[in-house]
Amino acid sequence: MRVLAAMSGGVDSAVAAARAVAAGHEVVGVHLALARTRDALRSGSRGCCSREDAADAARAADMLEIPYYVWDLSEQFARDVVDDFVSAYAAGETPNPCLRCNEKIKFAAVLDRALALGFDAVCTGHYARLTPDAPDGPVLRRSADPDKDQSYVLAVLRSDQLRHAMFPIGDTAKPQIRSEAAALGLRVAGKPDSHDICFIPTGDTQGFLAERLGERPGEIVDESGEVLGTHAGVHGFTVGQRKGLGIDRPASDGRPRYVLGIEPVSGTVRVGSDAALDVSTIEARTPVWSSGTAPDGPFSAVAQVRAHGGVAPCEVVPAEDGGLRVALSEPLRGVAPGQAVAFYRPDPGGDVVLGSATIAATA
Secondary structure: OOOEOOOOOOOHHHHHHHHHOOOEEEEEEEEEOOOOOOOOOOOEEEEEEEEEEEEHHHHHHHHOOEEHHHHHHHHHHHHHHHHHHHHHHOOOOOOOOHHHHHHHHHHHHHHHHHHHHOOEEEOOOOEEEEEEEOOOEEEEEEOOOOOOHHHHHHOOOOOHHHEEEEEOOOOOOOOHHHHHHHOOOHHHHHHOOOOOOOOOOOHHHHHHHHHHHHHOEEEEEOOOOOOEEEEEOHOOOOOOOOOOOOOOOOOOOOOOEEEEEEEEOOOOEEEEEEHOOOOOEEEEEEEEOOOOOOOOOOOOEEEEEEOOEEEEEEEEEEOOOOEEEEEEEEEEEEEEOEEEEEEEOOOOOOEEEEEEEEEEEOO
8 A cells, every 4th residue: 555654753653654664555754844833942742843853754764765755734733723722712611632633634634635645544653543343444442552542532533534544553552662663773762752732832831822812801709609819811721720720718618629610701710629520411512423424322332531531431312403412420520611522332352432522511
């Protein structure tokens, strides 16, 4: 097959490309230039898409003796990922930009261009597995390394996209991937993993949002409605947050307060005890089904609301408006509108991804 290997400049994508080459595919490497300020070098394990990352990707491609190109997708990334991120926070939601990048950039813009150029598949360094279990296309499963599993951020992919995807490292634990990279002579073998949000390399999400949204003053109230303080904008808060609330007096019971809800229209941030964070029901919108076919009725699954953690058995009921009602068998905490809820079917061969939806409300 002709395979386009997306090479971020990290060890995972480099080894994924190397495995595609070793499998006998005709491989071409491509680095995605997503940042508009590429003159900045990344610091430690923060950020990505810098000149350093592009150089590391180029060196890895050279070691693998494959052609290498850089595709500038910065304008589309700014529109579909960064602007979406800012808008979601302004609306009182908590988005996952990595999930949106996979959906809109890596497996929409990149895959569409790859297919137009005659490639058969796009190869990435995600920790997930694809197995040919179903007649309608491959089945997306959790990776063999539970600590690195990235199937949650891939649960937005459709069946037609999964048919042209390759995740060569999903069957291997991260330490072995680093060892394999070192054995291949790849200089990225010991490179730190990137963390946080790639387009906020400083890690200061609140500062990033404040610069783009300005001040939107509002009140911080407790569960009784008492005003405890004011704030400069709801974009500075997320459900489950405990630190940085700006409240100058302790709760009557002396226990910490947490953000329970955000009302963007009034600018109100509600806070209360940690027990009030328990969520038993999720209302979700715009579901995507990995098989390409929506279920014809209620079904049992395991719900996951964060990239790592936040897992509970559930019953999923399709709604007449196209959304979903998810009844959790055990409560989860820190579940916020704007996050994704992914659905899994437990399986000895690796939990199967059924699909995902965007959380609209909780109770």
